[in-house]
Amino acid sequence: MDVRTPDNTVPLAVDLDGTLIATDMLWENLFQLIRRNPLFALQAVLWVLAGGLSRLKREVAARVEVDVAALPYRDEVLQFIDAQRKAGRIVVLATATDEKIARAIAGHLGCFDDVIASGNGKNLKSKAKLDELIARYGDGGFDYMGNSAHDLVLFDAARQAIVVAPDRAAERWRKAHDAPLMAKPKRPFWKSLVKMLRVHQWSKNALIGVAPLLDHRLFEGPILLQAAGAFIAFSFTASAVYVLNDLFDLSADREHKTKRNRPLAAGDIAPDLGLKIAFGLLAAAAAVCLFMPFLFTLVLGAYFIATTAYSLKLKRYLLIDVLTLAGLYTVRVIAGAAATTVPLSFWLIAFSLFFFLSLALVKRYVELDQCDAPEKQRLKGRGYRVEDKEIIAQAGVASGFASALVLALYMDSYVVRELYSQPWMIWPLCPLILYIVLRIWILAKRAEFNDDPVVFIMTDWRSQIMIGFGAVMLLGAGLV
Secondary structure: OOOOOOOOOOOEEEOOEOOOEOOOHHHHHHHHHHHHOOOHHHHHHHHHHHHHHHHHHHHHHHHOOOOHHHOOEOHHHHHHHHHHHHOOOOEEEEEEEEHHHHHHHHHHHOOOOEEEEEEOOEOOOOHHHHHHHHHHHOOOOOEEEEOOHHHHHHHHHOOEEEEEOOOHHHHHHHHHHOOOEEOOOOOOHHHHHHHHHOHHHHHHHHHHHHHHHHOOOOOOHHHHHHHHHHHHHHHHHHHHHHHHHHHHOHHHHHOOOOHHHOHHHHOOOOHHHHHHHHHHHHHHHHHHHOOOOHHHHHHHHHHHHHHHHHHHOHHHOOOHHHHHHHHHHHHHHHHHHHHHOOOOOHHHHHHHHHHHHHHHHHHHHHHHHHOOOOOOOEOOOOOOEHHHHHHHHHHHHHHHHHHHHHHHHHHOOHHHHHHOOOHHHHOOHHHHHHHHHHHHHHHHHOOOOOOOHHHHHHHOHHHHHHHHHHHHHHHHHHHO
């Protein structure tokens, strides 16, 4: 970065959102507040109508506690500030964030001589921030570090502008004025986007094909087309919920050893952009539903409500969380039947609930096994304690065996005798299911498993072999 030799008499003003930190404090705090009580979403609108963004920022800041130590600070910016202060230069935090939060951040870092922030009815953004800086230091009497279109007026008025991780407007300005650049994105945007949407989790939605497959109709043209539409709608909806979940869990994710690397928690994607992407995905899913049976739309809507409730509240309650997860997996099976208008079997629903409850419990077991929380203390954001690990394992294995029992009873039902000419050929499905369930639990007990269990089953070659054997048996039982 080529920065003009600093004049120690010229203060350096540093923006906060997107510049000093790779996120936006208003959006972060607003999501934290809404997670506590969804009615704050309506209250936020009333605050804006009553007093504008300054009122909103003040009200939100008064109701949230920010873990300033966990924020995604830009190391390059901090190092530059440290060098400037050692040279005797005054450094000012100039931000549109509420003054309470801005001063907390400045106090934590200890590298600012003064703070200019929103308060007293003023939203110190863009022109308002410029007016405040000019009133203090004069036109061209300061250098400015910023990142967005809102900073362009400050770039123009500053003695020197330093552009940090710019948006499109700021990047165009930087190139036109040959201004120095600091802090490029950590990874390409598209890689961050794919990671944020968790595209690898879309494999779970293959469960949509289970009902038409067992009804021997999946490969009929219209049925296959409807199943594909349902897969797309569910995938888009699930990704939207993943984004919303990450937005609500930003502070908790930053304290997790692996979740802290998620694009929103790490600051690779801004919260407001994440929200726009989530709504865009929901709109695309709604468009697909226009061509689907109405019953499927109802099921997808129920899935969205349930999974959003899980993200906001239910995942924090003991056992309610795993029962909800099992239900959400089963809803995919129900959605497949609704999309393709094939009959839904009681046996399939019963098997799914027990089988996916076992997988939900193994997911929670792995979290307990990997956490370092002391005994008698709950995991942050969960209803479990470390000492619950063994009972979770016992319940998970028992639920897996229950799913095999349901499958065995199904094989002796009249439904199987109607669907298959040689029903005895599908009896080996029971040990195959037991193999898949017990293997995943053994790996979890060995601490050799740390992935989503459904995704693991669909990508693990041994599990794939078992699934392949089962498919061959089902096909053979129907053809012989």
